[in-house]
Amino acid sequence: xxxxxxxxxxxxxxxxxxxxxxxxxxxxxxxxxxxxxxxxxxxxxxxxxxxxxxxxxxxxxxxxxxxxxxxxxxxxxxxxxxxxxxxxxxxxxxxxxxxxxxxxxxxxxxxxxxxxxxxxxxxxxxxxxxxxxxxxxxxxxxxxxxxxxxxxxxxxxxxxxxxxxxxxxxxxxxxxxxxxxxxxxxxxxxxxxxxxxxxxxxxxxxxxxxxxxxxxxxxxxxxxxxxxxxxxxxxxxxxxxxxxxxxxxxxxxxxxxxxxxxxxxxxxxxxxxxxxxxxxxxxxxxxxxxxxxxxxxxxxxxxxxxxxxxxxxxxxxxxxxxxxxxxxxxxxxxxxxxxxxxxxxxxxxxxxxxxxxxxxxxxxxxxxxxxxxxxxxxxxxxxxxxxxxxxxxxxxxxxxxxxxxxxxxxxxxxxxxxxxxxxxxxxxxxxxxxxxxxxxxxxxxxxxxxxxxxxxxxxxxxxxxxxxxxxxxxxxxxxxxxxxxxxxxxxxxxxxxxxxxxxxxxxxxxxx
Numbered sequence: 170x171x172x173x174x175x176x177x178x179x180x181x182x183x184x185x186x187x188x189x190x191x192x193x194x195x196x197x198x199x200x201x202x203x204x205x206x207x208x209x210x211x212x213x214x215x216x217x218x219x220x221x222x223x224x225x226x227x228x229x230x231x232x233x234x235x236x237x238x239x240x241x242x243x244x245x246x247x248x249x250x251x252x253x254x255x256x257x258x259x260x261x262x263x264x265x266x267x268x269x270x271x272x273x274x275x276x277x278x279x280x281x282x283x284x285x286x287x288x289x290x291x292x293x294x295x296x297x298x299x300x301x302x303x304x305x306x307x308x309x310x311x312x313x314x315x316x317x318x319x320x321x322x323x324x325x326x327x328x329x330x331x332x333x334x335x336x337x338x339x340x341x342x343x344x345x346x347x348x349x350x351x352x353x354x355x356x357x358x359x360x361x362x363x364x365x366x367x368x369x370x371x372x373x374x375x376x377x378x379x380x381x382x383x384x385x386x387x388x389x390x391x392x393x394x395x396x397x398x399x400x401x402x403x404x405x406x407x408x409x410x411x412x413x414x415x416x417x418x419x420x421x422x423x424x425x426x427x428x429x430x431x432x433x434x435x436x437x438x439x440x441x442x443x444x445x446x447x448x449x450x451x452x453x454x455x456x457x458x459x460x461x462x463x464x465x466x467x468x469x470x471x472x473x474x475x476x477x478x479x480x481x482x483x484x485x486x487x488x489x490x491x492x493x494x495x496x497x498x499x500x501x502x503x504x505x506x507x508x509x510x511x512x513x514x515x516x517x518x519x520x521x522x523x524x525x526x527x528x529x530x531x532x533x534x535x536x537x538x539x540x541x542x543x544x545x546x547x548x549x550x551x552x553x554x555x556x557x558x559x560x561x562x563x564x565x566x567x568x569x570x571x572x573x574x575x576x577x578x579x580x581x582x583x584x585x586x587x588x589x590x591x592x593x594x595x596x597x598x599x600x601x602x603x604x605x606x607x608x609x610x611x612x613x614x615x616x617x618x619x620x621x622x623x624x625x626x627x628x629x630x631x632x633x634x635x636x637x638x639x640x641x642x643x644x645x646x647x648x649x650x651x652x653x654x655x656x657x658x659x660x661x662x663x664x665x666x667x668x669x670x671x672x673x674x675x676x677x678x679x680x681x
Contacts, residue, residue: 180448181428187454195458201423202463204527205244205412211524212292213409214470215517219498220489221406222478224394225377227363227370232403233410233471234371239637240411241464243606246613246626246634247421248456252430253449253624257421258609259538261616263679269672271542271679273608276668278539280600281415283664285532286567287597288413292525293319293326293568294575295494299517302496316576320569326525327565331558356504357473360480367476377403382486390490393592404648405595407641408602411467414609415601419534429455446624477501495521532560543678595652600661604645610638 186194221229247258262273297319301307306314377399384395394402424432430452481504482488487497495517502509536556540546571593613634617625649657 180430180434180452183448183451184455187451187458195462198455198458199462200427200459201420202459203466204423205416205420206463206466207520207523208416208527208531209410209412209467209524210470211520212295213411214467214474215498215520216295216489216494217406217409218471218474219478219482219501222475223482223488224379224383224402224478226479226483227367227475228375228377229406230367230371230472230475231374232377232406233468233475236407237411237464237468237471239610239633239640240417240606241460242630242633242637243414243610243613244412244417244420244463245456245460246617246630247417247609248424248460249453249626250613250616250620251421251424251432252452252456253620255431255434256619257538257541258418258612258616260542261619262612263542269669270676272669272672274539274542275672275675276665277418277605278535279664279668279671280605281532281535282563282567284597284601285415285528285535286564287571287593288528288601289323289525289564289568290319290571290575291594292521292528293323293572295319296322296518296521296525298493299495299514299521303514311580311582313576313579316572316579320572320576322522323525323565323568323572326522326529327561330526330529330561354473356501357476357480359504360476362476362480367472371472380483383488386486390493391488394488394490398651400644401595401648401651404603404644405598407644408598410471411464413598413601414605415531415535417606417609418538419531422534422538424456427455450624474498474501529561529564532564533557536560542680543675544680545678546680596649596657596660599645599648599652603641603648604661607638607641607643607645610634610641613638 184198186197189195218233221233250261251257259274259277263271265273294315297315297317298307300318300322301315306318310317379395379399383391386392386395426433428434430449477498478489481500482497487493489495489497498517499510499513502513533556536559537553540556546552575593611634614626614631617631646658649661653660
């Protein structure tokens, strides 16, 4: 008995809530999934769900439902593997038999280094747009004040990230967002939507097309959308609704802090045989509950804002976009009473600040997991702190550079042309939210081959991963082609080549 205990791995005690059939008790498990939900609600649901509703009505709901299911499959599959083995997907990808050792983690890291600052700059500029509107400074400097406000807000949030203190902000954020959610839901009920049409839009596919009023609108913001291929616009929603690939890789990394199953236990994956299988298997319920609750929250928010966009914004021919990302949505709550406007502003501000802060934290998680693939990794707390600071500085400096360039471009082009934030976001979103999601889904059944046959997921989950992977991959490649043609694919290919070159240079540094 003594020898068996010495050779076994100790798991954390299973939370009683995981053994309960009471759904209310499952809320105590809701942790990392709440982070993923908060990352997407600020931009995906509040902005792009409202935009999709204004442009396409209930028809867009089917796309949102399918994408949410596919992204749930992605997140749960990677989390399940992490819980059962303690090995992150990036570590598994070192063992790919094609290409130089470590090429895929290297490619993913190169894209992360490029795309995360773009996402950070986008969130900062959206907040800058909100502040410029509130202070009446949006028309100053040809509208470039949006980016100045974004720089100032980014500096404050980066300072918060370095000094800590986000816990209090998060508690207030959840409270205010909950109040905003209740208010918006009440508005939807009072607007009396066609419930059958809404359900039909959610469960039956229909073709998407721009409304005539958008195509006929001569305004530059409307024409920027109308001139964009439908597939590119739809793929933009695919990229932002429910989160992006780096959010999910970070989510899997966050499980180390939760110590669910073997997550957080330093092992090589084969150590899973040193634990009681029944006890370890029960831990799968933790990510199952957490991921499911996360995407339920996302779908509720998406549905509410699609309905509100269709019933409130579409009749007035208003579309959230460059120059007016958050202003139109205030009508969702002021329909109840004008004094609810401050509630909307406060809720929106905290939601976007939470999204910006959370996006900044994605960089350190990806950096930590990538660096752990190298021989220099020692796993000490001091090294982890240094890596976190380095990742935060890189994300902040990269985003500041994007904001500075956007400021000078806007200063030259004039206020008649709104800031092109969406055009900057699309190529980043096509990779992080679509194409790389397909890569992860297609590789999920492969990484599960490292598990004993009795512990691998069922055929149904494997088939869902393959289907989701093919859909994401096809949408991503088509989106790149429709957006940038041959040039877009060349940029994508060039970035992959850079990642391969990095992998070749570092091949002797990867752990075995």
